[in-house]
Amino acid sequence: MISYVNNFARTPASISYRGNIRRLPEVFEKPEAKALHLGVSFSFAKMELIHGRTPSQRHSQKCLSPIQIKGDLVRPRNSVRWLGYWFTPVLDSSAHISHQLALTQGPFALIRRLNPLGAGLTPYLCHSLATSLVAPILLYGAELFTSSVATMASLNTFWHKVQRWTMNCFSVTPTGILSLASCLPHVPLLISQRQRLAALRVICSPPEVNPQTACLYTSFPSLTAHQAHDSSRALTRGLKSVYLPLYWRTPRPTPSIRNHLLVDAVAHKTIPFTSCLSRMPMINSHHVSPALAGPSQSLMDNTYFAQKKRVRQTLLQESARLFPARGYYSHPSIVFAIPLSMPSLIT
Numbered sequence: 001m002i003s004y005v006n007n008f009a010r011t012p013a014s015i016s017y018r019g020n021i022r023r024l025p026e027v028f029e030k031p032e033a034k035a036l037h038l039g040v041s042f043s044f045a046k047m048e049l050i051h052g053r054t055p056s057q058r059h060s061q062k063c064l065s066p067i068q069i070k071g072d073l074v075r076p077r078n079s080v081r082w083l084g085y086w087f088t089p090v091l092d093s094s095a096h097i098s099h100q101l102a103l104t105q106g107p108f109a110l111i112r113r114l115n116p117l118g119a120g121l122t123p124y125l126c127h128s129l130a131t132s133l134v135a136p137i138l139l140y141g142a143e144l145f146t147s148s149v150a151t152m153a154s155l156n157t158f159w160h161k162v163q164r165w166t167m168n169c170f171s172v173t174p175t176g177i178l179s180l181a182s183c184l185p186h187v188p189l190l191i192s193q194r195q196r197l198a199a200l201r202v203i204c205s206p207p208e209v210n211p212q213t214a215c216l217y218t219s220f221p222s223l224t225a226h227q228a229h230d231s232s233r234a235l236t237r238g239l240k241s242v243y244l245p246l247y248w249r250t251p252r253p254t255p256s257i258r259n260h261l262l263v264d265a266v267a268h269k270t271i272p273f274t275s276c277l278s279r280m281p282m283i284n285s286h287h288v289s290p291a292l293a294g295p296s297q298s299l300m301d302n303t304y305f306a307q308k309k310r311v312r313q314t315l316l317q318e319s320a321r322l323f324p325a326r327g328y329y330s331h332p333s334i335v336f337a338i339p340l341s342m343p344s345l346i347t
Helices: 017-037 094-114 123-138 149-167 175-182 187-203 232-236 262-268 297-322
Strands: 067-069 072-074 080-082 085-087
Touching: 017 067, 085 094, 094 123, 094 149, 123 149, 123 175, 149 175, 149 187, 187 262, 187 297
Parallel strands: none
Antiparallel strands: 067 072, 080 085
């Protein structure tokens, strides 16, 4: 996998834990040989190893046994940090959410001193601090994780404190009013918006540049026919029949009765916004070689930004459904979605 700055990750995959052990020494030797040819070396002491387990291997002690690489023993870890995201063997997001929630406590404890009850900053400035300092840390990695009921409750509890501090409200103010008064949507709505925007970036990226886009279903209406040669769909062979590829335009049943690949679920998040398009626009098509023969880049960029606008409108509609107008209130209930990078004040 292409890595970031001076951190590298290698991900071998097979149908058994023993097969991964056999491949790990070879996987490590290839990049090491290329590095020595360039006159650099890797730090073996900083190597971290984690084994992604299947449901049948979750309680297996064999997956915790050390692995010998170049004469040294490396023990698999229970969690590994990669680009700020904490991965666990069972791909549970609870560890990552707990770390991010703990990181957010410090900055919020500092800025909340600026707005004591009945005095301090204006709601506009508090809103700016909440959207530019607190929310990016709290929701880092929200494009990837699917939180459980317990972790979502902890996120909501902390976010209610931020909303209450933004408007300088009393502690007995109902939580349903906080979102309207502070112009800060609830955490589930913010997570859904981030996941939809991330899914839109994936389906509109060039497959030659984005490995995740190259693993989309073959019937996906992309402007190029490039597909990954080592697509992860091969990992579904030999598993239960419920692990099946999913046609990207087919609505997923509720409740879900089948398990599908993550890239299929990502493509499904964009169905409400791309149903009117015959082909998906491609951003940064200048990275594709040779140059893409198709619509102009300006036309595709305008289409992409129009889809992002529809995502924001969906957040407004969901917020309005969550907090409908009361019968005794003559004006419709309006919730304003404030982008995290462009805070504003609604009076």
